[in-house]
Structure formats: structure tokens, C-alpha cells
Amino acid sequence: MSGKTESLTGPILLMRGIGKQFPGVVALDGVDFRLLPGEVHALMGENGAGKSTLIKVLTGVYEIDAGTIELSGQQVAFSSPLAAQQAGISTVYQEVNLCTNLSVAENIFIGREPRRRGRIDWKRMRARASELLAGLGIDLDVSTPLSSHSLAVQQMVAIARAVDIEARVLILDEPTSSLDAGEVEQLFDVMRALKAQGIAILFVSHFLDQIYEIADRMTILRNGRLVGEYLTRELPQVELVAKMIGQVLADLEKLHGEARAFDEPLVQAQALGRAGAVEPFTLTIHEGEVVGLAGLLGSGRTEAARLLFGADHATGGQVVYGGEPAALRSPRAAMQRKIAFLSEDRKRDGLVPELTVRENIILALQATRGWTRPVPREQQDKLVAKYIAALKISPAHPEIPVRNLSGGNQQKVLLARWLILEPRLLILDEPTRGIDVGAKAEIQRLVVELSDGGVAVLFISAELEEVLRLSHKVGVLRDRRLVAVLPNDDELTTEALMETIARGGAR
Amino acid sequence: GATSATSSGDDTITMGFSQVGAESGWRTANTKSVQDSAKNAGVTLKFSDAQQKQENQIKALRSFIQQKVDIIAFSPVVESGWDTVLQEAKRANIPVILTDRAVDSKDTTLYKTFLGSDFVEEGKKAGQWLVEEYKSSTDPVNIVELQGTTGSAPANDRKAGFLEVVGADPKFKIIATQTGDFTRAKGKEVMEAFLKSNPDIDVLYAHNDDMGLGAIEAIEGAGKVPGKDIKIITVDAVKDGMQALADGKINFIVECSPLLGPQLMDLAKKVLKGEQVPPRVVTEETTFTQEQAKEVLSTRQY
Amino acid sequence: MSIATLPKATAATLTNPRYVPVLVTFGLFLAMFVAGGLRYEGFFSGQIILNAFIDNAFLLVVAVGMTFVILTGGIDLSVGSVVALSTMIAASLMAGPGWPPYVVVPLVLLIGATLGAVMGFIIHVFEIQPFIVTLAGMFLARGLCYTIGTDSIKIDDPTFTAFAQTQIDLFAGLWISPSVLIALAVVAVGAYVLHYTRLGRSVYAVGGSEQSALLMGLSVGRTKIAVYTISGFCSALGGVLLSFYMLSGYGLHAVGMELDAIAAVVIGGTLLTGGSGLLIGTVLGVLVLHLIQTIISFEGTLSSWWTKIFIGLLLFVFILLQRVFSMRRPRRSP
Amino acid sequence: MRRLLWPLVILALLLLVNVVFTPNFLSIQMRDGHLYGSLIDILRFGAPLMLVSLGMTLVIATGGIDLSVGSVVAISGALACLQISQDAGVAWAVALALGLSVLLGAWNGFLVATVGIQPIIATLILMVAGRGLAQLITDGQIITIVNPAYKLIGGGYLLAVPFGILLVLAVLAVTAFLVRRLALGLLIEAVGGNAEASRLAGVRSKGIIIVVYAFAALCAGLAGLMISSNVSSADGNNAGLWIELDAILAVVIGGTSLLGGRFSLGGTILGALIIQTLTTTIYSIGVPPETTLLFKALVVTVVCLIQSPAFRAKVLGRRRRPPAPGPVPGEKVRVSA
Numbered sequence A: 001m002s003g004k005t006e007s008l009t010g011p012i013l014l015m016r017g018i019g020k021q022f023p024g025v026v027a028l029d030g031v032d033f034r035l036l037p038g039e040v041h042a043l044m045g046e047n048g049a050g051k052s053t054l055i056k057v058l059t060g061v062y063e064i065d066a067g068t069i070e071l072s073g074q075q076v077a078f079s080s081p082l083a084a085q086q087a088g089i090s091t092v093y094q095e096v097n098l099c100t101n102l103s104v105a106e107n108i109f110i111g112r113e114p115r116r117r118g119r120i121d122w123k124r125m126r127a128r129a130s131e132l133l134a135g136l137g138i139d140l141d142v143s144t145p146l147s148s149h150s151l152a153v154q155q156m157v158a159i160a161r162a163v164d165i166e167a168r169v170l171i172l173d174e175p176t177s178s179l180d181a182g183e184v185e186q187l188f189d190v191m192r193a194l195k196a197q198g199i200a201i202l203f204v205s206h207f208l209d210q211i212y213e214i215a216d217r218m219t220i221l222r223n224g225r226l227v228g229e230y231l232t233r234e235l236p237q238v239e240l241v242a243k244m245i246g247q248v249l250a251d252l253e254k255l256h257g258e259a260r261a262f263d264e265p266l267v268q269a270q271a272l273g274r275a276g277a278v279e280p281f282t283l284t285i286h287e288g289e290v291v292g293l294a295g296l297l298g299s300g301r302t303e304a305a306r307l308l309f310g311a312d313h314a315t316g317g318q319v320v321y322g323g324e325p326a327a328l329r330s331p332r333a334a335m336q337r338k339i340a341f342l343s344e345d346r347k348r349d350g351l352v353p354e355l356t357v358r359e360n361i362i363l364a365l366q367a368t369r370g371w372t373r374p375v376p377r378e379q380q381d382k383l384v385a386k387y388i389a390a391l392k393i394s395p396a397h398p399e400i401p402v403r404n405l406s407g408g409n410q411q412k413v414l415l416a417r418w419l420i421l422e423p424r425l426l427i428l429d430e431p432t433r434g435i436d437v438g439a440k441a442e443i444q445r446l447v448v449e450l451s452d453g454g455v456a457v458l459f460i461s462a463e464l465e466e467v468l469r470l471s472h473k474v475g476v477l478r479d480r481r482l483v484a485v486l487p488n489d490d491e492l493t494t495e496a497l498m499e500t501i502a503r504g505g506a507r
Numbered sequence B: 001g002a003t004s005a006t007s008s009g010d011d012t013i014t015m016g017f018s019q020v021g022a023e024s025g026w027r028t029a030n031t032k033s034v035q036d037s038a039k040n041a042g043v044t045l046k047f048s049d050a051q052q053k054q055e056n057q058i059k060a061l062r063s064f065i066q067q068k069v070d071i072i073a074f075s076p077v078v079e080s081g082w083d084t085v086l087q088e089a090k091r092a093n094i095p096v097i098l099t100d101r102a103v104d105s106k107d108t109t110l111y112k113t114f115l116g117s118d119f120v121e122e123g124k125k126a127g128q129w130l131v132e133e134y135k136s137s138t139d140p141v142n143i144v145e146l147q148g149t150t151g152s153a154p155a156n157d158r159k160a161g162f163l164e165v166v167g168a169d170p171k172f173k174i175i176a177t178q179t180g181d182f183t184r185a186k187g188k189e190v191m192e193a194f195l196k197s198n199p200d201i202d203v204l205y206a207h208n209d210d211m212g213l214g215a216i217e218a219i220e221g222a223g224k225v226p227g228k229d230i231k232i233i234t235v236d237a238v239k240d241g242m243q244a245l246a247d248g249k250i251n252f253i254v255e256c257s258p259l260l261g262p263q264l265m266d267l268a269k270k271v272l273k274g275e276q277v278p279p280r281v282v283t284e285e286t287t288f289t290q291e292q293a294k295e296v297l298s299t300r301q302y
Numbered sequence C: 001m002s003i004a005t006l007p008k009a010t011a012a013t014l015t016n017p018r019y020v021p022v023l024v025t026f027g028l029f030l031a032m033f034v035a036g037g038l039r040y041e042g043f044f045s046g047q048i049i050l051n052a053f054i055d056n057a058f059l060l061v062v063a064v065g066m067t068f069v070i071l072t073g074g075i076d077l078s079v080g081s082v083v084a085l086s087t088m089i090a091a092s093l094m095a096g097p098g099w100p101p102y103v104v105v106p107l108v109l110l111i112g113a114t115l116g117a118v119m120g121f122i123i124h125v126f127e128i129q130p131f132i133v134t135l136a137g138m139f140l141a142r143g144l145c146y147t148i149g150t151d152s153i154k155i156d157d158p159t160f161t162a163f164a165q166t167q168i169d170l171f172a173g174l175w176i177s178p179s180v181l182i183a184l185a186v187v188a189v190g191a192y193v194l195h196y197t198r199l200g201r202s203v204y205a206v207g208g209s210e211q212s213a214l215l216m217g218l219s220v221g222r223t224k225i226a227v228y229t230i231s232g233f234c235s236a237l238g239g240v241l242l243s244f245y246m247l248s249g250y251g252l253h254a255v256g257m258e259l260d261a262i263a264a265v266v267i268g269g270t271l272l273t274g275g276s277g278l279l280i281g282t283v284l285g286v287l288v289l290h291l292i293q294t295i296i297s298f299e300g301t302l303s304s305w306w307t308k309i310f311i312g313l314l315l316f317v318f319i320l321l322q323r324v325f326s327m328r329r330p331r332r333s334p
Numbered sequence D: 001m002r003r004l005l006w007p008l009v010i011l012a013l014l015l016l017v018n019v020v021f022t023p024n025f026l027s028i029q030m031r032d033g034h035l036y037g038s039l040i041d042i043l044r045f046g047a048p049l050m051l052v053s054l055g056m057t058l059v060i061a062t063g064g065i066d067l068s069v070g071s072v073v074a075i076s077g078a079l080a081c082l083q084i085s086q087d088a089g090v091a092w093a094v095a096l097a098l099g100l101s102v103l104l105g106a107w108n109g110f111l112v113a114t115v116g117i118q119p120i121i122a123t124l125i126l127m128v129a130g131r132g133l134a135q136l137i138t139d140g141q142i143i144t145i146v147n148p149a150y151k152l153i154g155g156g157y158l159l160a161v162p163f164g165i166l167l168v169l170a171v172l173a174v175t176a177f178l179v180r181r182l183a184l185g186l187l188i189e190a191v192g193g194n195a196e197a198s199r200l201a202g203v204r205s206k207g208i209i210i211v212v213y214a215f216a217a218l219c220a221g222l223a224g225l226m227i228s229s230n231v232s233s234a235d236g237n238n239a240g241l242w243i244e245l246d247a248i249l250a251v252v253i254g255g256t257s258l259l260g261g262r263f264s265l266g267g268t269i270l271g272a273l274i275i276q277t278l279t280t281t282i283y284s285i286g287v288p289p290e291t292t293l294l295f296k297a298l299v300v301t302v303v304c305l306i307q308s309p310a311f312r313a314k315v316l317g318r319r320r321r322p323p324a325p326g327p328v329p330g331e332k333v334r335v336s337a
């Protein structure tokens, strides 16, 4: 027992013997968990370990099947997130759960709008929202609808909302999955400040570096069971991973992509652009080449990728595919040229939640064949089984609705959807979002394999290390403009890349 | 007699006519009659279809007042609720003629005259025939009734009139009654169900020909002979009904004539000339037995 | 957004994408009105516009309630029947036991609101689709009408009729009825609630995403029950206004009015899927429907079927132009 | 199929009520060489509703709704009867009516998918104008025809079985083939479940939506032929009036969500049967017309309550479990080092 951080007041939150079952799945089985005031406590575990479920039973989204929850020594059972919120628990759930039809300001304040003489004081609300976001390093027009902002911005808005709620406990379920280094730092500053005020923070992330930077203590779950509670500084990273996945992970081999010469250009964007989204940019992607895109939040990486996939109409320029101009009028047209696009916002642009894992996986393949030529069932089952195994999707059952999967597993399902198409250009927008360490290494290895097999990959990630590890060259975007395309040679380090992003020009 | 406050100084009459809707063949025949006779009489007709809604009719009347027509005629969907708008018409000096059905306003100066049929009377006629037909029998008579659209005026009144007559004799028993919405399809469907749940049906009383015609199909389908095994009384006397009557499948039809057009135009002209018109003009309507039907069948217009 | 802020509309608000559909609708409405005026004699009068309000006061009130429901992504099919039921209860209580209007009217409003609340409760607590619950409500209310009576009942309570026949003279011979004032008041209150109260904002939030609203700690249940209660209340009030208009209670009043109300709301630019729309749009929607009817009655030469075809055609042209002119949609919203 | 359990229970209950009132309700006899009985009636009169509901199911699965089916019913019947009354061949009349129906459906689909009008309004246009069109075709009158071949469709028998029932079975089989054997069903559910995601997955949603609305109209057209053939006449004013409401109700009772996504053809057929049985029940147990609607309200409420898992959980037992007792006192929270 090591109890340096153990405060005298005892835990603010104490969960004991928590059990939660879903039909066919035991999501939590006798889990104990405690949270101390003034600590940042990381909840760790593989995809599907039960982290989000623990948070949801705590905050009244689900009922618990077994166990007790005590808040400040008092037994509680919240009937709804509202009740939890009123008891002083403020939560950012894993998927961004905001109302995109409302304005940014409203999303921060809805339910607790500043009022004057009984009516909502819109002016004050906007002013305070701007202020709050500025505190997180975000500057935008808060009266615009949330739907017009990228997922990363939305995530920051959700965070802003949660930290502004007067709370004793702050829960952040993978808030950093689509943020880049700068935003993460902003968030950590805020978290440290809250911690100093004695607020207990529960933090979930698959980025181990972040955990070691911010967390005081961690609780590890595996397959819905408690592995143990540890002080961060006493648990080396390798051991943490071993405890999470139940085995020692082979050291991440250097997958470093090298700048090298390619002869066959596969896709060329020529002055491709879209008014109001991305300035015209020119970029060549060769067969077998991995091109990384780096940039700050809202720099236009997603927009650029969407243009290459025909998801949006370009307002200028053209795409040359295999030497011939290709009019990518729709995603379908791009798919016919064997271009695939894994979108960053899986909830909005990826999953069909009601459909099963199998159906979600074969959807794109079926779509290319049209409705008159069904993929034979045996072939479906074979393909699906193959990718469930390859990507370690769990539960490994193809016939459950995909909405019942954990966030990371949903992401894997979408990846599988595109991989079975055997694309020649694979556009991956934040493919490792919400994916655990083990699977992330798996996916990175996959990218290398694909590129070795001649598949071109456009790789977008907020994690610069990842971009550098995989790419042969890196495109840098800033303010919706492609400002540089850098070969990934020895001189290109994360620092150098960061500097380019900040400076907005070539080295 | 008011002379219209018309803006058009010419001698052609502009009539605003608000029809209930086009819910049945009877109704469209009625519309056609009004339209045709307006043309023949040289009356400019502003026609408006209310699609069975009183509020639409009121709106139409308002818009007629707005358009400063010379005279307004309309077939009220229901009796009540016209006072306000009729008062507006009166204030604008536009005379009003009611067709097909009266309104229950206490203030009879709101309209000039009422031209139309009497649904209660129709129900009574149907009942009287039945009483006559079975006057020698003492056995109970099992009647099934196919009502019109629930709550609609003809359904309410035809039911009431019929009941008033047959209710006087306890041997007449209405063993089943259900709405058939004035349509053939519903008439057939309901009758099929009646036939299954009530083995002994002597008489069918249908509030219009169409439901009766549908029921005939059901009766035939059940292996019975319409007009013999089950006696059938209907109301309206449209062509198909008269044909069935002549063929012996219906036993008795009470006429309810839709051809009000010519009479309406006459009345309108008289009213506008300031002549005295009777407060109530009942259309000439008769009843048909099978023999009568055979005689007049070739001369029916609708 | 609300009536209250409209006069202050600046260039910035005019180009705000949220207002574009409403502005387009308004523009088209004006264009249609002018076209009617050029074509028909006697069309171009102030009274025509006022009549739109006089003849539709009840529909307007009902549509306000419907807007609340649709904004949450729900639907209320019971409104027409509740309107009828209200006229029926009002008429039968005044005609039969001779209750005075100041007892009857509040009672009717209470009944309507209660009916709505019960439906909202069932929808929320038992997680049943609004369509089917309100359809049952529709059958229930209409059925209750018939059990009260199948004939139409005349209202001749002197206070009631006096109020109903009051004409509020404006200027130059123009007039409105008190119902118009009531309807406009309802619109104003509705707009205020939607824009300036927490209830109103959570209506939009629930319509945007019920799941998110729940996770954000809004009381989704209360909001949903509230909108159906509001809709029930508005239907009952609509029923009272309709009894002013008709001076009768009747089980077949307002048949299909739910469709008119839904159409008005949707024509006014509100999304049936919820979360987006303005009350002022609903007002325009009601006016557009009325204008179409007026044009047809001024045309006056159409047979029953051409009337219907024409209504469909005008509606189509209107919707099409509305679509074309407000095409500029935000990129990512599907 | 667990999903169909509760609709089945409800249907059984309704039939039971009938048996109590009419003991020989379930009996089926041979009469004049064809099947005869109340059950047959339910199937026969329910056939048009089942057809319309089948089409409606697919439309609803895409997240849409089709209000115009009633008008298409009227138009199709009117056109066919008009043709036949003008001495056209039955095959030609039927083909023409169905062709026009498909065209009208495609028009709906075009407005929804390509022009981007909200489905309820897009189909409202045809609902209003289509009724007018039907009346235009019949001139507002009822067109009566005498044609044994045409009579077969809705009122005739084949091998002792009402032809309409066979027709429904055939359409059901074809639909099931299209959506479950071929991939139409998956793509429809994808479009209804998440339209944007489907677009990005390459689903040609416009085409699918147009096909689906056209199919719904085809079903409605067929139902129109059935209804008019059954009574040997076309009634442009009333044929198919309010059938859209019944059809939507059938779909919803069958367990398909109005929000789109997953659908169940079997559920829809059951839903339609429930509605038709309810109608027949009202006729045969002698519910007075004034209380018909109250009775309907009652049954619909009961149906949707029984169907609701939340209701079953909250009211019919399975109460919330009381919180389980805490761990044995003294047991410490595991804190390993």
C-alpha cells in the first residue's frame, strides 16, 4: 500500500462490486473503483474492457445490476445523467454527445443558460462561451451552429461545457482522441487548475504518454474485471501495457517510413480546392506511398481528404487518377477508382448503428456491386470473420448491432469496411482514434503492409509521431492551405514538423 | 328583396356557390347540375369546393363577400354555425339561398330561401314501405342497417326518420347497424361481416345506393339471393341503383334528387328581381318500386 | 428568431442561414400575393390579409402547438380530433346544463392539456412512437365526440356569441376578430418560450439529438411531456376559437386538421426530423395554405377535382421555389 | 422471430374475442367451390392494406413516409375501370394503371431524393392532387363495369382460394426476395439508418429512394385494382381514403420504426392483419358506430403498450432490481502495488 496521495478526507467516489450485463456480454463484473479529491485518475484498459460502461453506470445512463456507489460517503443511484450532474458529477462521454443543430454557445450552456429577469440572456451567454473557449485556446464565432465545426472543435466544446459546470467530479472519457498536441496541453492546463481546486478527475485515454503526463493514479480493467489500482509513477509503461492486454507486447518495432523515390503517380490533386473549406492545393500520391497530413485543429486536413474522395464537390482544380483526369462527383465515383475513405467522425459519417457488425463491414462492398448483385453469404461470413480476427474486434460476433460495440471496436469495424474493398488509395482520417495501444500498433503495421503491397495511403492523424512513423512524405496544412510537402528524411522530427505547422512555410 | 350592391353594373348575375365537396357520385351529380344550369341560365358561377369542411365553406363565403358576388348559394355541411358569416353577407347586401339542407339559425332573415330534400322524410318513406311490406306478417323482422358517414347529416336524419316509423312496431328489430361510409367497398365489407355473425337477416336498409350495391355483392357471395332472401331498401336512386332495382336485386329506393340546378337558378333570378319566394322549396322526389324502376330506367339522367 | 427580434433584423441576420428559409418563404408569399392581386379583381385588399388571420386563427394556434412537437422530432396526430372534442364539450355544456362560458372554456383547455400530457407521458415513459400514441389519441378524442352526440350542437350562449361576433374595427373599414388577437398572442408567447426559456431551448436540443440531450443532462422526459401538453392545450384553445368561428360543436369539425397543421409547420421550414425551425415560419405556412385556398376561390371556375389538382400544383410550385432559393445549405449537414 | 411474438399474441387475442362472440368464427367452409368464412374475409379484405403496407414499409425504412398511396389507389382503380368501360382489354388496362402508378411513385421519389423536399410534403402534393386526378378520370362519378376477368383480381378465386390472397403472397415473396435475397434490404436499411454514412460508403441512395417510392406506388396501384375489382366499380372520391394512415399504423405495429432503418416485412403483414381483424371484430361483435373509434383507440393503445418493452418491464413485472447488497463489510478495496 502506498498512499502518498491518499487524502485524509477519503474518497469522494467509491464504487464497489459493480456488475453490468448486456444481453450476451458481461461488461462489468465485480469492479471496485474509487476516486480521491484533487487527483487525476486514469481508467485504463483495452477496447471493450468496460471503461465507458463503468462511467455510464456511474452517471445514471445505465442501471447497475450489482454493486453500490457512494458519493462523499453517501450511497447514490442516479436515475439519469441530469441527476448525476446535479449531484456534482460533470461528464464528457466518449462519443461527442452534443446537439449539432444548436449553436456553439448553446451547447456549452444549455440547461444552465445565464438568465436575466427570467429570460435567457443571449448576449451574456455568447460572451461567456467565447471567453471559455478562449481559455482552451479556441477562437471561433460561438453563434455558429456546432454542425459547421470539425469533430475536434466539437470535442473542445464538450470539454468546455463539462469544465464549466460546477462539479466535484469531472469525468473525461477519451477527450483527447482527436485533439492534437496543442489542444491536449491546453486541456491539461485546465485539468491541473481544477485539480488544484480539489476536484477529482476521471480520465480515459489510450495515449500512454498523456496518462503519464497527467494522471496520479490509475485503475486498470480487463474484460470487465478489475486488474488493480496503481500509482502512475510506480508502474512502468511496459508493465501497464502488460496488465492491460494480459501479455507483454512485443516492442514496437521501428516502422519508420523513409523518403524514397516512387515512379508511378497514382493520384494527383491539381489545384484542387473548395471555396470556404480548403485553398487549392497540389499533391501527388504514388503507388505504395504513404503520405501523411499534419496540421492544427481545423487546418483543413479533413476537407482536403474529402475532396480527394468526392465527398464534397471541388470548386476548382481537378484530380488526375492513373494519368487521366477523374471527375469525382460522388464517393461512389471515387470508389469505382478504388479509392477508400475512413472518415474521422464515425458516429456521423461512418456507422449505421442499427445494422450488425457484418452488415456494416460489407456495406461499402455491397454498395459498389449495387443491390442486384448481393455478396454471397458465405463470402460475407468469410470476409467478416477474417477481419474480426485480424483487427481483434470484440465481441467477435458478427451478428450484433454495431451500436453495442465499444468505441474502439466500432472504429475497427469501419476500418474493416474499407479494407475488404482492397483499395488502391486508402484515405485514413484519424484511423487510430479511440483505439487501444495493442490495436494501434496492429493498424500501423497494417498500413506498412499495404504500402509494401503497392497501396497508396493518405494518413491523417493528430498524433505527429504516428504520422512520422508511417509516412514517406508529409503534407502540412495551415489555415486551410497546404503550406509544405516535406520528405520524411532524418531531419524531419516532430519538433521540426511542429515548427513548420506553427510557422506555416517550408523549412 | 335586396338589390345587390354589385360593382358590376351589367346584367349578368354572378353567383357564388359553395359545395360541400365531391365525396360521392350523388354530390358530383349535384355539382354538375348546378354548373350546367348556371351556364344555361347565363349566370356566372363562382364555384368553390369545401372538401367536406365547414370551415372551408365559411372561408369560401367570406371570399364571395370579398369578391362582391350578386348572390350566394351553398349546401351547408351541417346545420349549425352559420350565423356569423351569414350576418356578414347580410351586411354586405348579398342574398343567400340554401340548397340541399337547412341551417338552424333563429334569424330567418339571414337567408332568402331553402331548396332541397328532407332526409328525415326519406328515412320515413323507407320505413313506411317496410311497414307496408310486412303488414300481414307477425314474425319478427330482422333488419340490418348500413349507415352513412358517422355524424353526417344524411346519416343522422335517414336513421332517425326510419327509426321513427319502424320503431313503432316491436316486430321490427334492428339487429345490427354499422357505418359503411356511403361507399360500395365498405358496404360490401360490413355486409360480409353481418352475414357471418347474423344468420337470419330479413331486411337491409342502406343509407345510399352505393352501400346497397356493395352489400348485394356480399349477399350473393354468401350464396343468398338479394331482393328475395334479404329485402333491400336504399336511398338516392342513382343509375346503378335503379338498374339493380329493375333487376330485382333491390326492393325499394327512396329518391333523393341531386338535380337542383334549374330550380336554383330560377330562385336566384327571382330573388335578385325582388320577387317573393317561398321560404322553403322542397325538391320533387319520389320513391321507386321494382316495377316503376323498369319503366323509368331509360329516362334517368344520372 | 422570434417576432420580438424581427424588427431589429439587420443585414447580418438577413444572411444568417437560419433565417434564409423563412425569408425565402416570406418572399414567395409576397410574390404569390402580388400575382393574385394582379390577376383577380378585389384581391388586393387589406381585408384579404386580415381574413387570412380571421379564417385561420384556430389553425394558427393548433400549428403553434404542432411546431413545438415537431421541433422535438415528434408528431401529434390528435390535434384535429381534440379541436373537435373541444367544440363538442363546449357546445354541449353550454347548450345542455347551460354552464357559463367562463367555466366551460377553462375546463375545455384543461381537458385538452391533460389529454396531451397523458399522451406525452405514454410516449416518454413507455418509449412508444409518437405517431401511434397520438393516433390512438386521435381515435379517442373523435370517439368521445360521437359519444357526446352525432349531431352538430348549436351554441347560443349570449356572452359567447357576442364575443364571437365582435368585430374589432381597425381603419378604413378593415376589421379583425378577437380570435385573431388571441392567436397572435399565442404565437408571440410561443416564440418567446422557444427563444427565451430553457424549456424552449431544450425543445430544440431534444429534436437535435435525444440521446445527446439526455447525456448533456437535460430532462428529456419533462420536455417531451411538456410539448405534448402544449400541443394539447393549443388544440383545445384552437377548438375554442373554432367554436367562436362556427358557433357550434360537432364531431366532424376539423377532420384532417392535423395534416393542415403539419403541412403549415413543414412549409414554414421546420424539419420534420426535429431540431430546426422557427415559429414565424409556421405563421407563414398557415398564410400560404390560406392564400392557395383564396386564389382558388377567386378563380372560381374550377371543378372539385381541378380544385384539388390546382392546390397540389400550387403547393408544388411553392415548395420547389422555396427549395431552389434556399439551396445554400451548410456543407456537412446531410 | 422474437420480434413478431407480441404482434402475434395480439392477433391471437383479437381472434379469441371474436370466437367468444361468434363461436363459429374460425370455421372455414367450402361454398360454391371456394373457401368461405370470417378468416378468409379478413385475409381478403385485408389484402389491399397488406399490399399498401408492404410498400410503405420500405419507404419508412428509408426514413421517409408516403401519404399519397391512398390517391394512387384511387387513380389506379379509376384508370383501369375507365379503360375497361371503354372496351379496352383487361391486360392493357391493368398494365396502364400499374404503369401510371409506378410513374407517380417515381415522381415522389424524385422530389424526395433529387429535389430534396421533405417526404411528408413531397407526397402530400400527390395526395391532394392525385385525389383530384382520380376524380378527373372518373368525372366524379362511380364507373361500374362488368368484366369477369377483371373481377378475378379482387373478387375472384383461384383453386378455391381468393385471388387477392394469392396476389399478396406473390408480392410478399417478390419483396422478400428483393430485400433479403438481393441486397436491396441492406441498402435501404443503411440509407434509413444513416444517410450520410451510406453516401460515403458509396450507396446510391437517390436511386434507392426512387425505387422504393416507385415500389410503394406499385403496391398501392395493385391494391387499387383489387379494391375496384372487388366491387366492380371505381370510386375516385373514396377509394383508398385514409388507407395511408392504416398502412403506417400497420408498419409501426409490425415493429418498424418511423425513424427509418431496420424493417420487418413479416411484422408489417401481421400489423395489417391486426388492423383488418380489428375492423372485422367491430362489425361482427356489433360495436355501435358511435363508439367504434373509442374501441379502436382502446385496442391501439393496448397493442402499443403490450408491444413496448419499456411497458412490459415497468408495469408487467420485472420491476427494477433493488440495489444488490454491498460487499462484505471489512473487505477493503483492492489496491495493489
Ligand SMILES: Nc1ncnc2c1ncn2[C@@H]1O[C@H](COP(=O)(O)OP(=O)(O)OP(=O)(O)O)[C@@H](O)[C@H]1O
Pocket: A022, A023, A025, A026, A027, A045, A046, A047, A048, A049, A050, A051, A052, A053, A054, A094, A394, A395, A403, A404, A405, A406, A407, A408, A409, A434, A436
Ligand atoms: N448498449 C450495449 N449493449 C450491449 N453491449 C454493450 C453495450 N454497451 C457496451 N457493450 C459491451 O460492453 C463491453 C464494454 O464496452 P465499453 O464501451 O465499456 O468499452 P471501453 O472500455 O469503453 O472500450 P473503448 O476503449 O473501445 O471505448 C463491450 O464488449 C461492449 O461490446
Ligand SMILES: Nc1ncnc2c1ncn2[C@@H]1O[C@H](COP(=O)(O)OP(=O)(O)OP(=O)(O)O)[C@@H](O)[C@H]1O
Pocket: A147, A148, A149, A150, A151, A152, A153, A178, A277, A295, A296, A297, A298, A299, A300, A301, A302, A303, A304, A344, A462, A480, C330, C331, C332, C333
Ligand atoms: N460545414 C462547414 N461549414 C463551415 N466551416 C466548416 C464546415 N465544416 C468544417 N468547417 C471548418 O473548416 C475548417 C477545416 O476543418 P477540417 O475538419 O478539415 O479540419 P482538420 O484539419 O481535419 O482538423 P480537425 O479534424 O483536427 O479539426 C475548420 O475550421 C472547420 O471549423
Ligand SMILES: [Mg+2]
Pocket: A051, A052, A053, A094, A173, A406, A407, A408
Ligand atoms: Mg469507451
Ligand SMILES: [Mg+2]
Pocket: A150, A151, A301, A302, A303, A344, A429
Ligand atoms: Mg479532421
